[in-house]
Amino acid sequence: MEIFDIFLLEAVLNGILLGGLLALLSLGLNLIFGVIDVVWICYAEMIMIGMYAVYTLHVQYHWPLLAAMAAGIASVALLGALMHQFVIRPVLSAEPINQLLVTGGVLFFLQAAATLAFGIEFKNLGVKLPPVAIGEMSFSFPRIIAFAVAVAGVAATYLFLTRSYLGTAIRAISQDREIMPLMGVSPGRIFVATSALGGALAGLSGCLLVLQYDIHPAIGLSFGPITFLICVLGGLGNMLGGLIAAFIFAQFISVGGFVFAIEWGYVIAFVFFIAVMFWRPQGILGGK
Amino acid sequence: MLALTDVCAGYGSFQALFGVSLEVKAGESVAVIGPNGAGKTTLLRAISKLIALTAGEVTMQGRSLKHVPAHEVIACGISQVPENRRLFARLTVEENLKMGAFLPAARKKFAERREFVYSLFPRMQERRAQLAGTLSGGEQQMCAIGRALMSGPKLLLLDEPSAGLAPVIVQSIMQMVKRICAEGYTVLIVEQNIRQVLKVVDRAYLLETGRIKSSGASAELLASDEIRKAYLGM
Amino acid sequence: MKYLLLALLAGTPFYGIGNYPLHLVIMCLLWGYVYTSWSIMGRLGLVSFGHGSFLGIGAYSVVMLWNHFGVSPWIGAVVGVVLSAVVAVIIGFPCFRFKIVGHYFALVTLALSEVTRLIIVALRDQTGGSLGATPNTALAQGNAWSFGALQFSDKIVWFYAILAVWLAGLWVWAKVDRGMTRLALEAISHEEEAAASIGINVTRSKLFVTLISAVMTSIGGALYAQYQLYINPETVSGISISLQMVFGVIAGGMYVMLGPTVGAVFTLLLAEGLRLALGDAFKQFPALDLAIYGLMLVLFIIHMPKGILGTAQEAWGRASRPH
Numbered sequence: 001m002e003i004f005d006i007f008l009l010e011a012v013l014n015g016i017l018l019g020g021l022l023a024l025l026s027l028g029l030n031l032i033f034g035v036i037d038v039v040w041i042c043y044a045e046m047i048m049i050g051m052y053a054v055y056t057l058h059v060q061y062h063w064p065l066l067a068a069m070a071a072g073i074a075s076v077a078l079l080g081a082l083m084h085q086f087v088i089r090p091v092l093s094a095e096p097i098n099q100l101l102v103t104g105g106v107l108f109f110l111q112a113a114a115t116l117a118f119g120i121e122f123k124n125l126g127v128k129l130p131p132v133a134i135g136e137m138s139f140s141f142p143r144i145i146a147f148a149v150a151v152a153g154v155a156a157t158y159l160f161l162t163r164s165y166l167g168t169a170i171r172a173i174s175q176d177r178e179i180m181p182l183m184g185v186s187p188g189r190i191f192v193a194t195s196a197l198g199g200a201l202a203g204l205s206g207c208l209l210v211l212q213y214d215i216h217p218a219i220g221l222s223f224g225p226i227t228f229l230i231c232v233l234g235g236l237g238n239m240l241g242g243l244i245a246a247f248i249f250a251q252f253i254s255v256g257g258f259v260f261a262i263e264w265g266y267v268i269a270f271v272f273f274i275a276v277m278f279w280r281p282q283g284i285l286g287g288k
Numbered sequence: 289m290l291a292l293t294d295v296c297a298g299y300g301s302f303q304a305l306f307g308v309s310l311e312v313k314a315g316e317s318v319a320v321i322g323p324n325g326a327g328k329t330t331l332l333r334a335i336s337k338l339i340a341l342t343a344g345e346v347t348m349q350g351r352s353l354k355h356v357p358a359h360e361v362i363a364c365g366i367s368q369v370p371e372n373r374r375l376f377a378r379l380t381v382e383e384n385l386k387m388g389a390f391l392p393a394a395r396k397k398f399a400e401r402r403e404f405v406y407s408l409f410p411r412m413q414e415r416r417a418q419l420a421g422t423l424s425g426g427e428q429q430m431c432a433i434g435r436a437l438m439s440g441p442k443l444l445l446l447d448e449p450s451a452g453l454a455p456v457i458v459q460s461i462m463q464m465v466k467r468i469c470a471e472g473y474t475v476l477i478v479e480q481n482i483r484q485v486l487k488v489v490d491r492a493y494l495l496e497t498g499r500i501k502s503s504g505a506s507a508e509l510l511a512s513d514e515i516r517k518a519y520l521g522m
Numbered sequence: 523m524k525y526l527l528l529a530l531l532a533g534t535p536f537y538g539i540g541n542y543p544l545h546l547v548i549m550c551l552l553w554g555y556v557y558t559s560w561s562i563m564g565r566l567g568l569v570s571f572g573h574g575s576f577l578g579i580g581a582y583s584v585v586m587l588w589n590h591f592g593v594s595p596w597i598g599a600v601v602g603v604v605l606s607a608v609v610a611v612i613i614g615f616p617c618f619r620f621k622i623v624g625h626y627f628a629l630v631t632l633a634l635s636e637v638t639r640l641i642i643v644a645l646r647d648q649t650g651g652s653l654g655a656t657p658n659t660a661l662a663q664g665n666a667w668s669f670g671a672l673q674f675s676d677k678i679v680w681f682y683a684i685l686a687v688w689l690a691g692l693w694v695w696a697k698v699d700r701g702m703t704r705l706a707l708e709a710i711s712h713e714e715e716a717a718a719s720i721g722i723n724v725t726r727s728k729l730f731v732t733l734i735s736a737v738m739t740s741i742g743g744a745l746y747a748q749y750q751l752y753i754n755p756e757t758v759s760g761i762s763i764s765l766q767m768v769f770g771v772i773a774g775g776m777y778v779m780l781g782p783t784v785g786a787v788f789t790l791l792l793a794e795g796l797r798l799a800l801g802d803a804f805k806q807f808p809a810l811d812l813a814i815y816g817l818m819l820v821l822f823i824i825h826m827p828k829g830i831l832g833t834a835q836e837a838w839g840r841a842s843r844p845h
Contacts, residue, residue: 039625041632041765090824097569100628101772102823104765109816115809165390172376172387179374181358182336182367184391184439217809221761225636228629236625263644270637277616277630 007258010137015254017139017147019247021208024150025223026230026242027157028201034174034237035194038088038099042107044224045114046083046199050076050206051215052114055123065127073203080199081192088195089188107220114217122214129211142211153204154243157197170194174237226253226266229273248272289314289474290335290366290443295344297334304330306498307344312443312476317469319506321482321519322495328478329371331495332447335476336368337361348443363391367441371448373432377421381412381431384420388438397440405434408467426457433464437473444468446477450484462488482519486510532685535678544677550790551684552745554783555691557770559738561782562698563731564771567623571764572613572631575638576606576736578759580743582642582649585657585753588671590648595657595672599744603737609634610736611729618728632761639760654754657747672748680749687745688783691738695779698731769819775829784831792818 029043040046050072057068087106091099129141161167173180173190180187213219230249234241249269257265290312298304304327312318320328333339335346337358346353348364356364367388375384385405389398406413409430415423420431429449436444449465450458458481466488469475479485486492486506493503494515502514509515534547560573583602587593593601613634617627643651660671667674674680747753757763766789774785796811826833 033625039629041761087820087824091827094823094827096624097564097628097768098772098823098827100569100571100625101765101768102820104769105816105819105823107761107765107816108812108819112809112811112813112816116813165386165395168379168383168386169390172379172383175376175378176374178338179370181338182362182370182436183387184359184362184394185387186357186359221636225633225761229633232626232629236629263640266640267637267644270633273630273633274612274616277620277622 006136008255010139011255011258012251013137014139014143015251016247017143017250018254019250020147020150020154021143021205022223022226022230022250023243023246024153024201024208025205025227026234026246027154027239028198028205029227030231030234030237030239030242031157031170031201032194032198033231034239035170036084036088036092036191038092039103039228039236040083040106040198041100041103041224041228042083042110042220043198043202044220044227045107045110046076046079046202047206047209047223048114048215048217048220049079049110050203051210051219052118052123053203054207054210055118055125055215058125059123065125069207072207073200076203076206077196077200080202081196083199084192084195089191111217111220118215118217120217122216124214125210127211140212142208146208146211149204149208153201157201160197166190166193170197226269229270233273233276289316289349290476291347292331292335293345293347295331295334295346296342297330297339298342299330299339303342304498305334308495308498308500309344310493310500310503312474314442314474315472316491317465317475317477317489319485319489319492320476320478320495321480321485321492321509322501323519324480325497326495327498328480328495329447330498332368332371332445332476332478335361335445336366362439362441363393365442366445367436367439367443368445369429369432369436369447369449372451373428375420375423375428375431375435377419379420380417381420381423382416384431384435385412385438388435391439394439398438401438401440405437408437408471409434409464425453426460429453429457429461430464433468437468441473443474443476446475448478448480450479450481458484465489482515483510532682535681541677544681546790546794548677548681548684548749550783550787551681551688552742552749553770553786553790555684555688556739556742556746557767557774557782557786558688558691558695558779559735559742560767561771561776562695562738563735564768565776566728566731568728568732569624569628569768570631570732570735571628571761571768572634573735573739573767574635574759574761574764575609575631576739577743577746577763578635578638578642578755579606579609580740581747581753581758582655582743583740584672584744585655585747586648589655589658594670595744595748596670599672599741602740602744606736606740607733610732614729614732615725618725618732632764635759635764636761639755642755642759649755652755654752654757656752659751673751684745684749687741692779692783694734694738698734699779771829772827773822773829775832775835778829778831778835781829781831785829788830 025047029040033039053072053075054068057063057071058065063071083106087102088099091102131138132141132144161171169183169185169190170193173185173187177187180190226249230245231242233249234243234245252269252272253265256268293309294307295309296303296305296307308331310320320331322328330339334341337353337356348366351364353361353364376387379387385402386398389395389401411427412430412434415427420428423431446465449461453461462484465475465477469488477485477489486509489506491503491505492509494501494509535544556577560570563570580599580602583605584595584598587598587601588595613631616622617630622630642649649655657673660668660673661675667676667679743758746758770785770789771782772785773788774783775781792815793811796814800810828836
């Protein structure tokens, strides 16, 4: 029984590490939704593009890993801005279903583009870092790095949103879009900036995921749905709620996956989600 | 400073302004008065380009605003306090001021102007870390005016600053307006509270169903039969 | 006119068009039926991205019960229907009761279809996981068909069976369309508070429509499994198929009875057309069709948000009412 407990503790701690990463994943999606009122169903696929970008630059072009990652983040940020300009902007006044669906089209496109460019084989960076042992428990080193960077990324985003003019405008525009021109702010530009920031966060997530997981054109599907659930559970657009929900979900996946199998972790998380919807339909921190 | 010539504007097929012409000279304080639905708010929205003109022209210091997009009007020196204040309720007082200073030129002078606003409204300094949505009506109006001053405007547009406020608060708001005029700002104010506003401005225009009915110095208008009968109930 | 067209359609197997085109017609009807099922709730503002779940439940119930327990697909389909209904209530009730609408509803249901896929994959010992499953054949000894096992080697039988189901689907669509429920739900989708104030039980009406839609989709899943004799988690559940359903309906036109069917024909012909047109390139680049499909989806929604049939009807309406 004691052995079981130590592994259970390991699973819980791994869940916390995963939680930081999930928090980062949900942050970008939440930010975009909060400001533009559109959900990017293809958000996880943008992360996938970030992973491939890092892989290509590092493995095929032999860039130093950090440079490859910086370029990966920049390219997904650009992708986010393009996404807004060419896909979202034309449907801003369309029905919500069309807005969702159009991002679904981008999902297919990105998946297919990745398959065309990289094939369906699993790719990885080939970076092997030794696990970190604490007592009888061992933790994957990339996971610890991912957790630390994710937490730093969330904190940096928080500082950006609260301290800078642009960040303050991003928060303001979700409260009153119409009067923004009176402040000298062009809503269209804020939307593009937000989309680029959301893309940059997706790119950063990609950098962290590529350290831990093999890349595959369909990898977005393995963490996209969980990201949606986190955002809804936390209250769409509510970033703090999203952070809390991320850590809760991570526990379900990690501990559930430890006790059963990884897919069951997701299933349990979903069942939990439904249960919470009965209890607090507006999300754990949602208003009204 | 600001001149409107034959301005027509409206919403969709509904026309709210029919050839409005008026002028505000530098250093003046001017009011546009009139009943509910006369088109007063539409007038200010047209100046700020929040809605498009269907005819006529607006010039600021001789420069036409025809091809200036809405978010660049403020860079021409026109700052507006919108109807119902429209503060960012979930931002703090200070963050609201920060939004008023969004323009790159204004950012450099943020600290200086913030101190000016705080000296004008010491209450705002006390409440600077409070969310704007939790302020009282009068405080919200101070915050909204402060936010509009943060861009260092040459012309301040005020849209119904007394709306929805208790009479005693209205008095203090009008005193605030008077002080702002005394600070050397040029002010164009739109008001329904005619008696109060005519006490603080130099000149006024009477707007009815989208047309200028009469205009003149405040004292003149206060004394005119037209205004006294129709709006002051005398 | 209507009946003439129907008679023409009913005669399809006797035009000597060959097996493959007949297969395409059958697929159009089958997906037309499934899309119609989706649109019954979709057109009322209940945008579900979770119908992959009901499709998957229908398909896997039938095949699993048959393969592991020898239960007839007829009973398997009933089990699938009941399971789908239960899932629809479990998801629908809290959503409608607590007014989870719009983006929230879409994301919750999207997660549902993905979770269904994950469950199917997780039960790989029983379901074959991502490799999919094939119903054990009942046609071993020269039998052309087995009614009990719902397996027919003759496509003509399938054609008429699925034609009948498709017609039934349209009938339900029209029934819901004309019934009180539609008026009630249209009020709901626009003005929920107002609907409630005139005595419409919002939750119950939404749940009713969701149940119909889920049950019909589940039957579609069962038919798909029996007709194709092969299913895998990707083709009957998960995000892709759910998005494809919604796209099909939007492409055809959500507010017209035949819209979803037109959408099915369009998406199917698009996929087949791409496959033929790309020919060798397709073999070399297996995802090229998906890339073009995604791109077309985006362009389509931006430029023709009312769908093919909806846009055509509008154009027709404008042309016949000259100003």
